[in-house]
Structure formats: C-alpha cells, structure tokens
Amino acid sequence: MEGMSKPFTFGVELEMMVALVRDEVEGQRKPNPSETRIVVFPSTNEPEDLSNNTRKSKQQFPALFYANRVHAEFRRIIDEAGFPVASSGSDISAWAVVGDTSLRHPAVRDPDIDLEGYDWIGIEVKTPALPFTPESLQAVRDVCSLIKTHFKVLTNATTGLHVHIGHGNFGFHVNDVAKIMAFIYLFAPQLSTLHPHHRWSHTYGGCIRSTSNFSTEFQQMYGKRPSALMTIAKILTTTKRSERQLRYKLADIVHTTFNGKNGNYNFNGIKDVGLKAERPTIEFRQHDGTMDSEQIVQWVQLLVGTLKYIENEDYSAYVRFLSTIADQDKWEKTGDGKDGEREAEKGPTLADDEFTIINLLHYIGLSEQAAYFNDKV
Template sequence: MAHTTTFGVEFEFCLATLPEGACDPEPYDARQVYTISDTIAVNNGMQSLNILDPILRRHYKERLQNDILQRHIADTLISAGFSAITDEDVRRQYNEALLSGPEPVHYKSWNITTDSSIRVPGEDGTAGVAEYEWCKVEVISPVLTYTPQAIRQVQKVCKLISRRYRILTNEWCGLHVHVGQGSKGLPDYAVKNLAAMIWAFEDRLDLLHPLYRSNDAACNSLYNSAPLSREDNFETDQPLLLIEQIDRILECKTGDQVISLVNDECPSYGSAYNFWNLLSQHSQSSKRTIEFRQHEGTLEAKRVENWIKVCVHLVEFALQIQPDCMGEFLRSVVDEEEYTVEDMLLSIGLPRQVKYYGKALGTKS
C-alpha cells in the first residue's frame, strides 16, 4: 500500500548574547552576539507591566527576553525564505481563536521557542564563556514530506543558525526526530514491526550515539524503562529472553497494546523512543508520530541528515513488511553477535549510512 512518510525535527541549543556596550570576549568570531537580546526593551516592558510579585516579575521578564530573542531568530529564517513563528505569535493565535477566530494551524511553520530542560553554561556545571548571557532555544520544524528537498531545507536551517549565531550544544541538548504519515499515524502492524525492530536493535543503535546518551534521563533505554523489560516467563518465573520479548510485541493485536509494553509514562517524554503520540486516543492529534529522542544535540547538517534517514528508514521498513515476516527476520539475526549496526543499516536500505557511520565507529565500512 502506498504511503507518504512525513517527518519533523526539534533542535535544542544554547545561544550566546551580549548587551550593547559589553566587551566581546571573542572579537574575532564574526557570528552575531549583539542586538539579539534587548535589555532596554525588556526593562521598559517590565516598567509598563508594573508587576510587584517577585516570582511573577521573573516569569514575565524571562518571557519578554525570550520573545525578543525568538523574534530575532525567526526574522533570520524569514529573510531566507522560510515561514517562522515565535511563542508570542502562538499566544496571539490562541487569543484570536478564543474570540471566534480560526483555530491555530500547528506545525506549518518553523517554530522558535524555548525548552526549560536545557541547562546553559553556568547551570550545567561547565563555565563556558563567562561573559556571555546564554539563552535556551528550541527550533521545531513544520511537518515535512520526506523528500531530498525537505532534507535540504533542514540542512539550510542548520547552516543559517550555526553561521549566524554563536551557539553550543551540551549534554542537556538533544536532536529529536518525529516520523509518521502526516495526520494518519501508523497502522497497527507497522507499530508492532517498529517496536520489535527497535527492541531487537536498541543495543546496536546505541553505538551511533555518545555513551552519555545511552539511558540518559531524557532518553531512557527501553530495555531499562519499559514494562516489557520487567515481565517474567510465567512457566519458569525467569526474565523473558530477548527473542521472547520480541515475540510478545509481535503477538499484540493492536498498536495500543504494543505501546503499553514499550512506553510506561504519560506521555513518554523520557524514553529514547516515544510511541505515545501513536495511541488511538490521539487519533485527532496533528502529531501522530514516533519520536526518536536519543541523538545528542547538534546543528551539524550532515549529522542531522544521516540520523533523519535512519529514523525514516526504520519506519518505512516497518511499513513494508508484515509482522510474520518481520518475526522471521528478527529471529534470524537478533542473537547473532556478528550482526553489526552496519548490517542493520544495510537491512533497512541505507548503504551510504553504513559508510558514514562506519567512519564514525572506526570500522572498515
């Protein structure tokens, strides 16, 4: 059956700014650091709000600062031909909708926002460049149809931001990739296949990422967090073997049953592989995707491209094969020590990624 694969990306990073008049600690770095934030505008805004409560003052000051910063990044993307919105735009759209306006359209533009889970230098135990005022930024793509043109669009945004601004990504930043079929989600058989593949290959997929992203608090391993990992064989009272766990997934009748085995939070934002948006109860949601959360934060265009392709091809492979054939395939390779991550990439149709990740892994591929 023909299907159209869609994807989206979320970039998390720290962005350096300086108030006007402050001495630039890295004057030979041509990337912009002044006029991104506006201290005078923030102070004027706070005076006009006339808020006395210290907690509310801090909240609104942060919001004003983020609004100005986000507008600067959005204008950078808009000037390059992209559609981009900020948190301020989203608030306005919702307020207009409350007054009988049109419902806000989600994931149609690049969304410049923030993520409080990011820790900037000084918060994360590293000094960074002390003179900078670091800001937490998240950039979320629109829903994109998986095409070479869409990949180039993502790469262009990566290059625009990293060449225009002084940014860094630390251990608190992630690159998240969502994959689905627009608003249709994934059929039950594909959810079973995908979960079974990820369960079988999670240890191999781990090798494509730094050690600190393996079972991190923001991207917990399914092996350690999923309800299935705690199930025992009722006959032997021993933990299920890996192949038995895969069979448990493939025996499920519905995608919801699969998700109850592999994700145990609501929603599962702490899992390396978050299936929660594929639950049937979210059938009216505009975000019917699996979220791949394990990759470390980066705006390096080549790294982003290759990980997107891995995520998409895992989903497309799950869509192409019926569960009985998937079971036969996984049983034939899951316990084979010689079946490497490169073999897995070849199995899902990614010979170029074998070469790319082979170099990263230091193999001969």
C-alpha cells in the same frame, strides 16, 4: 514485500545553546569585539520584554529573561530567508522557535569550563511537518546554516536532536505499529552504538529495554530484564478486540514510566488511531544535539529508510529475521560502568560483534547510511 509504504513526512527539533550579552549590566561589552554574529539581542515590543521591567537594579536578571528577544531574532532571520515562521510553538505548519529550560551551559557545574564571557540560553528550533523529499532535507540544511551564520550556538550533553516520522495525517497502520515496536526493541543496542553513552538512557530519554513498562514490571517480579525474544514475541502476538484497544495495549508495553514521552522512542502519537493525534508520529529522541546538517539529514534518512523496510517487508520473512537475531541476543551494554566486566565474562555483545548497526543497515538496504555512520560507531 508486503506492499508499498505511504509517503513519509518528518519533523526535526533542534536543541541548542545560544550566546548572548546582557546589555542591562553596566559597562558590559562583547567579550570578543570581532564577533560578527548576533550576541546582543535588541528589545522587543512584547509586554514581557526586559525593557518593561520596573525593577531598579537589573544586574541580577538571568539569561532566561532574554528569551523573547532571542526568539524574536531567530524568527526574523528565518523569516527573512523565505521560510514560513510559526506564531506559536504548537504550530506544525511552519518553523517554530521555543524555549527549553532543561537546556543549560555548562552541562555540569564546572568552574573550569570556559563560557567565553557570554551568558547562554537554551532554545529549540522546530521544523514544520515536512514531506520526505530532497527539497525538505535541503531546507533543513539551509536553516542550520542560517543559524550558525547569524548566531553563536553550541550543543552539549543537555541538548538533543528529536525527529518525528509519520505519514502525514494518516498515521501508521496498527499492524505496522507492532512490527516497528518489535524492531526498535530488538535493535535498540545496535541503534545506541550510534550515540554517546550519556544518550543511552537519561532523564528525558529512557532506554526501552530497561525502562519500558513491560521490562520494568518483569524486573520487579523476576529480578532481571526479559529477553529480547520474549519481548518481541509479546509485542507481535498481542491482540485486542478493537484496533484502538490494541494500539493502547501495544503502547503500554513499550512506554517508559507509564507516559512514553520521556523514552528514547515516544509512541504517544500513534497509540490512538492517529487522525485525532496532534502529531500522529513516532518520535525518535536518542540522538545527541548537533547542528551538523549532514549528520541530521543522514539520521532522518536512516530513520525513514528503516521504517520503510519494516512496513514493506513480507511479514513471515520479517518475523523469521527478528526471531533469528533475538535468539542470538544474550546481553547488551548499559553504560553503567560495568560493561567491561560483563564483556570479560560473557564475550562481546551481538551489537558489537556479529551483528552491528552497520550490518543491520546493509541488511535493510541502507548502504549510504552504513557508509556514512561506519566511522562514527
């Protein structure tokens, strides 16, 4: 082992759709009179509240106009349960509730989808930056339970679960940044098997192997993706005169569309020295939306356990392991509808056959997560 990791911290962003009844529509009542959860949201004293709107006919107001009411009720419930509540979405010291206009229900236009008589609005509940402890994981469980008890919520194809992992304000050592990026690039196909196909690559979460800057530029020049071995070699051998320059260069290799925010893995928080970053973290964005607290906790434990392995493993042994696997990696599924044809021609992928995500989890010492996710692949 190289050494011991610094204590980990984490943060979770829960995206969901919330059911509501628009009380300004004359005669509208709860679609289900026996519903005990909050679906009628009371007005607030905020200037933007719908009650202060002077428009005569209010029947056409979309659910978005109820955002401040929904946010206020979520904050009230979380606060009354004893959890600190943030006054703004950028405050990472307390639980925050914010809107997200990218979320919608139904996820696609389909007249056959049953809306149950409700309007729906997308929101995001964000944990504080938490120490990675059993108590913090229990807090996540407790707030998920609170939300499901008090509100009618659902997740769909537009919602995601985003997890930030870091070391508090210390950030990641630059040598570990390269090791982490190489690991994620190499094992992206294995990690993708834990998620539904619509999360493999999408508008707000591009696949690192197809949309990262290095891959995109390589495809433009040679008409195909670079091999996994070629890419991890580039990551691990990149050098610059200063640590700051090296961080930026590494981020430039793996960033999606020259930004990084909309990749399945967001490295924006660690491309600088970390101390100056608002969140010196790696953001894992691929997981689909869920309010299953046990699945959320297991996913957080998987991510922290993976990063702990990467940081602690002897460098020479680590590079040998990555090189051995990369040499066997010949092709990966893309979810474009042609994977069946490729498999018939080339045989099963490494991620589906000889070295699956379950094999990987066992190898890096995460047997509990291997057992939990075994029937979910």
